[in-house]
Amino acid sequence: MTSTAAATASxxxxxxxxxxxxxxxxxxxxxxxxxxxxxxxxxxxxxxAGLSHAAPTHFFGSREGMIRALALDGLAMxxxxxxxxxxxxxxxxxxxxxxxxxxxFVAFALRHPAHYDAMFRTPTPARGDDxxxxxxxxxxxxxxxxxxxxxxxxxxxxxxxxxxxQLCAMSHGIASLAxxxxxxxxxxxxxxxxxxxxxxxxxxxxx
Amino acid sequence: MTSTAAATASxxxxxxxxxxxxxxxxxxxxxxxxxxxxxxxxxxxxxxAGLSHAAPTHFFGSREGMIRALALDGLAMxxxxxxxxxxxxxxxxxxxxxxxxxxxFVAFALRHPAHYDAMFRTPTPARGDDxxxxxxxxxxxxxxxxxxxxxxxxxxxxxxxxxxxQLCAMSHGIASLAxxxxxxxxxxxxxxxxxxxxxxxxxxxxx
DNA sequence: ATCGTTCCTTGACGATGTCAAGCCGTGCGT
DNA sequence: ACGCACGGCTTGACATCGTCAAGGAACGAT
Numbered sequence: 288m289t290s291t292a293a294a295t296a297s298x299x300x301x302x303x304x305x306x307x308x309x310x311x312x313x314x315x316x317x318x319x320x321x322x323x324x325x326x327x328x329x330x331x332x333x334x335x336a337g338l339s340h341a342a343p344t345h346f347f348g349s350r351e352g353m354i355r356a357l358a359l360d361g362l363a364m365x366x367x368x369x370x371x372x373x374x375x376x377x378x379x380x381x382x383x384x385x386x387x388x389x390x391x392f393v394a395f396a397l398r399h400p401a402h403y404d405a406m407f408r409t410p411t412p413a414r415g416d417d418x419x420x421x422x423x424x425x426x427x428x429x430x431x432x433x434x435x436x437x438x439x440x441x442x443x444x445x446x447x448x449x450x451x452x453q454l455c456a457m458s459h460g461i462a463s464l465a466x467x468x469x470x471x472x473x474x475x476x477x478x479x480x481x482x483x484x485x486x487x488x489x490x491x492x493x494x
Numbered sequence: 495m496t497s498t499a500a501a502t503a504s505x506x507x508x509x510x511x512x513x514x515x516x517x518x519x520x521x522x523x524x525x526x527x528x529x530x531x532x533x534x535x536x537x538x539x540x541x542x543a544g545l546s547h548a549a550p551t552h553f554f555g556s557r558e559g560m561i562r563a564l565a566l567d568g569l570a571m572x573x574x575x576x577x578x579x580x581x582x583x584x585x586x587x588x589x590x591x592x593x594x595x596x597x598x599f600v601a602f603a604l605r606h607p608a609h610y611d612a613m614f615r616t617p618t619p620a621r622g623d624d625x626x627x628x629x630x631x632x633x634x635x636x637x638x639x640x641x642x643x644x645x646x647x648x649x650x651x652x653x654x655x656x657x658x659x660q661l662c663a664m665s666h667g668i669a670s671l672a673x674x675x676x677x678x679x680x681x682x683x684x685x686x687x688x689x690x691x692x693x694x695x696x697x698x699x700x701x
Numbered sequence: 702a703t704c705g706t707t708c709c710t711t712g713a714c715g716a717t718g719t720c721a722a723g724c725c726g727t728g729c730g731t
Numbered sequence: 732a733c734g735c736a737c738g739g740c741t742t743g744a745c746a747t748c749g750t751c752a753a754g755g756a757a758c759g760a761t
Contacts, residue, residue: 546742
């Protein structure tokens, strides 16, 4: 029950029980990609999903609830995709696995900017929401475990906790800049492979 | 001279020509601190500033223009404060100066979260705005120059461009997480000095 | 045939962003 | 002294928005 309930709670877009709900989430993602998450309007989402103007409020309770739903959706996706990336790179040496995880994290943000915004860059629904906090922790648990394992294997030294935070901060920083189109600003003459270059440099420097 | 002219141009809130404008900017900062930048409403700002409901549109043209004004205001402040921090730490060894600059950057974000949001975390007015882009570059020029100087002094090795980007990404990442209250989530048992600890670790690892 | 659920709509409310038009004091030219 | 342009702001109106209460249609179970 718990697993089904959790899956249902965190990925409501895939349950067939409420067709309109999934349509709304899809429409919202489209709109968020076009005009940014905090410019999406409930009524426009409903219009695009072919439903009445109050359908979003019905399903999500409020505008904030709708963004929250997108965030939970995205966090479940990120958890899956980071896990898959780890399996894909399981045969590589320790530091390469860290690079792969970091690159995958930023790539996810660029692949799903609307989701990423809702997940980590929309301060409003972030405060005191246990479900959301837990989902965020769960999505990153893989990275944390990887750091500890690579550390245990002796491929890196130092304090694993600090290193995990460094990687989180750096990945989130690059992802945020990239999603906002600010990397080019900051980077000046930076090519398209800046992201991997920075992450690689970062991991190479670890003690 | 340049500093005065730049401050006047980029900090219109301080010119006495339009008393209402400064009052609006102040009211907006207050409101943004309470409910987040993208939840501030023009009418509520006007109300709090004691002006009519259309005063903000008169001065800033639009909601987006008002956020842009807050961003420019903040960028000028950041430029000044980073510069001051550099002078304060000019006598320290190279790496310590990098730490001081990074810590000051994040401290600024925590001291002025509303400004920081408008400056670096509000994607809407960021696209294709030369003035804003230029102001962002100018605000960070000090950090870039510092990295190059410390590199020229031989205190760090590697590619200064990459290192500058690393520091930017990391600082922005920490600042974003901290402003959103997510650092505690990610950090688990992290104390209040996490920020300096991460930055210090980062700088210590530089080649 | 009636009940209960699920899924959604209708209608209304106050509040918002934006635009056009106008008001009013200060300073300046004449 | 007088007009007059200009900066600084207001008034009023409009479409649109988020939210809420109430209700209805489809549909399986009883």
